[in-house]
Amino acid sequence: MTATSGPGWALMIETVQYALMTETPIVVALVQRLGPSTGGATQGAQGDIWLAEFSTSGGYTLPVFSPSNAAESYELAIHAFNWAERLRTPVILLSDKEVGMTSEVVNDEALQIPDLVNRKRATATADYAPYAVQEPETVPGFAAVGEEIKTTVTGSAHDPQGRLRKNSPQVINVLQRLQRKIEAHAEEMALVRPDLDPDARCLLISYGVTARAARQAVEILRGEGLRVSFLQIQSLFPIPKKWLDWATAGVDMVFVAEENLTGQYRAALTPYLSGKRIFGINQIGHLISPSHIARAVEGLMA
Amino acid sequence: MTTEALYLSPTAKLPYCRGCGHSLVVRQLSNALERLGLPPRSVVLTTDIGCVGLADSLFPYLHTVHTTHGRSTAFATGMALADVAMERQGLKPIVMIGDGGAMIGLLHLVHAAQLNVDITVLLHNNFMFGMTGGQHSALSPLNWVTATTPDGNSIPPLDILALLRTAHATFLARQFATSPELATTIADAINYPGFSVVEIVELCTAYGTRWNQATGASLKEIADRQGYAIGELETEIERPTFRDLYRHEQNVRKPKRAKPPVPRLNTTAQLTNEVRVVLAGTAGERVQSAAALLCRAALSAGLYSTQKNDNPVTQGSGFSLSEICLSPKPIDYTGMECPDVVLAVSDEGWKELQANGTVAACREETLLFVDSQIEAHPPMGCVVPLPLRREANPKRAALAAIAAWLENNPLLPPEAWDAALAADPAERRAESLAALEVGRRLGGGCVKSS
Numbered sequence: 165m166t167a168t169s170g171p172g173w174a175l176m177i178e179t180v181q182y183a184l185m186t187e188t189p190i191v192v193a194l195v196q197r198l199g200p201s202t203g204g205a206t207q208g209a210q211g212d213i214w215l216a217e218f219s220t221s222g223g224y225t226l227p228v229f230s231p232s233n234a235a236e237s238y239e240l241a242i243h244a245f246n247w248a249e250r251l252r253t254p255v256i257l258l259s260d261k262e263v264g265m266t267s268e269v270v271n272d273e274a275l276q277i278p279d280l281v282n283r284k285r286a287t288a289t290a291d292y293a294p295y296a297v298q299e300p301e302t303v304p305g306f307a308a309v310g311e312e313i314k315t316t317v318t319g320s321a322h323d324p325q326g327r328l329r330k331n332s333p334q335v336i337n338v339l340q341r342l343q344r345k346i347e348a349h350a351e352e353m354a355l356v357r358p359d360l361d362p363d364a365r366c367l368l369i370s371y372g373v374t375a376r377a378a379r380q381a382v383e384i385l386r387g388e389g390l391r392v393s394f395l396q397i398q399s400l401f402p403i404p405k406k407w408l409d410w411a412t413a414g415v416d417m418v419f420v421a422e423e424n425l426t427g428q429y430r431a432a433l434t435p436y437l438s439g440k441r442i443f444g445i446n447q448i449g450h451l452i453s454p455s456h457i458a459r460a461v462e463g464l465m466a
Numbered sequence: 467m468t469t470e471a472l473y474l475s476p477t478a479k480l481p482y483c484r485g486c487g488h489s490l491v492v493r494q495l496s497n498a499l500e501r502l503g504l505p506p507r508s509v510v511l512t513t514d515i516g517c518v519g520l521a522d523s524l525f526p527y528l529h530t531v532h533t534t535h536g537r538s539t540a541f542a543t544g545m546a547l548a549d550v551a552m553e554r555q556g557l558k559p560i561v562m563i564g565d566g567g568a569m570i571g572l573l574h575l576v577h578a579a580q581l582n583v584d585i586t587v588l589l590h591n592n593f594m595f596g597m598t599g600g601q602h603s604a605l606s607p608l609n610w611v612t613a614t615t616p617d618g619n620s621i622p623p624l625d626i627l628a629l630l631r632t633a634h635a636t637f638l639a640r641q642f643a644t645s646p647e648l649a650t651t652i653a654d655a656i657n658y659p660g661f662s663v664v665e666i667v668e669l670c671t672a673y674g675t676r677w678n679q680a681t682g683a684s685l686k687e688i689a690d691r692q693g694y695a696i697g698e699l700e701t702e703i704e705r706p707t708f709r710d711l712y713r714h715e716q717n718v719r720k721p722k723r724a725k726p727p728v729p730r731l732n733t734t735a736q737l738t739n740e741v742r743v744v745l746a747g748t749a750g751e752r753v754q755s756a757a758a759l760l761c762r763a764a765l766s767a768g769l770y771s772t773q774k775n776d777n778p779v780t781q782g783s784g785f786s787l788s789e790i791c792l793s794p795k796p797i798d799y800t801g802m803e804c805p806d807v808v809l810a811v812s813d814e815g816w817k818e819l820q821a822n823g824t825v826a827a828c829r830e831e832t833l834l835f836v837d838s839q840i841e842a843h844p845p846m847g848c849v850v851p852l853p854l855r856r857e858a859n860p861k862r863a864a865l866a867a868i869a870a871w872l873e874n875n876p877l878l879p880p881e882a883w884d885a886a887l888a889a890d891p892a893e894r895r896a897e898s899l900a901a902l903e904v905g906r907r908l909g910g911g912c913v914k915s916s
Binding site (some may be wrong): 178179182205206262265266267268269271278310312314315316317318319320327328335373376377379380451452453454455 | 470507508510519522526527528529530531532533534537545549554556557723758759766769770771772773775776777779796797798799800803816898
């Protein structure tokens with residue numbers, strides 16, 4: 165595991181892709197700060213959604229978990245490790261300055277701690293191949309450098325034996341499997357915190373630190389008699405499609421609150437929200453406040 | 467199976483161009499490994515990008531890691547570190563990298579040399595990037611013709627061994643790919659317990675010999691022109707390897723004393739709604755630590771808290787600020803839309819509160835406890851000037867300000883401070899208690915009277 169912010173992440177993308185290609189389990193905590201470039205060293209932001217998720221050549225899905233507070237940082241870090249181990253893939257813990265650097269009281273008795281999962285080990289067989297799987301498995305067993313099984317690690321396009329081959333169907337098959345193993349577990353990876361009102365016609369979606377303000381905004385709106393549903397998404401990618409379908413059933417309007425200029429996660433969700441009217445609540449430079457979100461929702465509902 | 471078949475098969479078909487030095491290096495590496503009799507599974511061949519990166523497939527029994535461009539040394543360093551930290555003590559990473567990769571990943575070579583990790587770098591210097599079309603590198607000699615220096619290179623080349631010497635590398639060698647000594651030099655390098663590098667001078671027969679008047683026989687002349695010594699170079703005295711240093715530090719490291727948890731009181735805080743406090747002062751005057759103490763006291767009395775700190779880019783000068791929320795239930799939004807209480811203990815702190823919008827956000831009910839020396843005229847709120855710096859001294863003014871406020875809003879039981887201070891050394895605890903006492907005295911009844 166390593167931790168960084170946007171400028172450091174930019175330097176790490178080469179190696180993150182290498183981890184993806186070599187199926188090396190790693191977790192990177194990307195603690196977002198105000199960009200672009202070196203930006204504001206002590207200012208928060210949620211501006212690295214695309215930079216995190218869309219950082220691989222080929223557009224492979226990197227699992228991204230986004231905590232909104234210290235307790236979730238703890239819980240989601242364990243989930244991130246579990247999925248990195250289980251799928252042998254890089255996983256991103258997408259935090260931000262406000263979540264990462266705020267001291268807060270955590271009720272340890274209320275923590276929801278998942279069981280630990282370790283990578284499956286390879287067994288030394290005569291026909292062992294480092295990147296081969298037995299269908300319907302999608303993840304090959306792991307062999308460590310220095311142990312009895314001869315390892316062949318390469319970041320270049322390779323066949324199940326780890327050999328560089330140009331355009332061979334076996335190589336393409338390995339490349340497809342790298343994506344298939346993520347998609348095959350997408351539903352299992354989904355983590356959301358819903359607070360739905362069955363009669364609401366509008367749904368507020370948020371994640372990370374802004375989910376805290378959004379939760380409070382929902383209280384304000386409900387206090388004023390408005391029917392509003394709320395969905396905090398913790399597993400940003402793969403996009404939790406089933407939860408999204410469930411939360412948007414009967415909803416006409418969807419609001420996505422996030423601390424960036426262009427609505428990065430809103431854009432990622434939009435293909436899965438067909439037929440809904442979608443609005444962004446965005447701001448940079450400061451935490452988005454509950455009253456800002458509440459006013460925006462009221463204004464758009466009117 | 468013959469011994470040699472454990473490394474490079476005698477019948478292996480080498481993929482390199484006719485006359486390329488890489489073929490010689492691969493064979494001499496195999497000879498060196500055979501001479502040392504290293505078990506194949508104790509070696510990890512770590513290859514860079516370029517034609518050198520084809521070497522891994524030639525050694526079917528070694529662990530092989532083919533890496534990103536220039537980073538092979540970093541990967542090898544990582545594996546060597548893991549071998550030490552996991553107490554495996556047996557893995558020998560061998561890096562095969564070109565002069566182009568060495569230029570891209572120069573920092574990794576420097577770092578590996580400094581750490582003195584047990585890796586061997588075989589640096590194939592053919593004076594250019596070969597596989598990518600014959601571009602110049604930082605190691606191209608003067609006047610060397612490449613795709614990117616068609617009139618000859620005019621930038622003086624880097625003497626990589628001289629550079630790594632300054633990074634405290636203790637095994638440095640240079641050989642020609644054609645040298646009968648090469649296998650011996652490689653074996654010596656592998657046998658060396660710390661960082662070792664062998665610069666192998668050779669020619670790219672696809673581009674180097676096509677564009678320059680150079681043959682295997684002229685390698686010595688090229689090396690002489692650059693003043694490059696050949697063979698195993700003399701280095702500074704032996705120094706500890708990373709493995710030695712790691713073991714030593716493991717033995718002398720003192721266990722870290724964890725701060726004990728804050729004791730929980732039977733009495734609870736008198737707080738029904740969230741309260742938001744901004745504390746501002748000057749860096750180095752214990753502003754943020756006073757805020758942390760308040761949060762620990764609140765925790766002992768069963769409250770939730772959040773604390774956000776701010777300071778300029780520098781840590782030890784300028785303003786220092788903490789925003790604190792206290793609440794009987796878990797806290798969502800941590801910002802300060804409108805603070806309930808503002809505590810300003812220095813002019814620098816007050817100016818920051820003006821600059822960041824805190825002063826403008828004050829409401830009529832906001833209480834502002836400020837040091838008497840500050841000219842504080844917020845548009846709204848009740849200002850209480852107190853001689854905090856003079857009476858409590860600047861380093862304890864923040865804690866005194868907190869006590870002055872709490873004297874007017876006694877939401878914490880007095881024992882909460884004892885609980886918060888329980889883990890502090892006696893002298894520090896006495897100072898803090900004195901500051902709290904000053905604050906209580908100054909704060910007593912001041913809101914009603916003002």
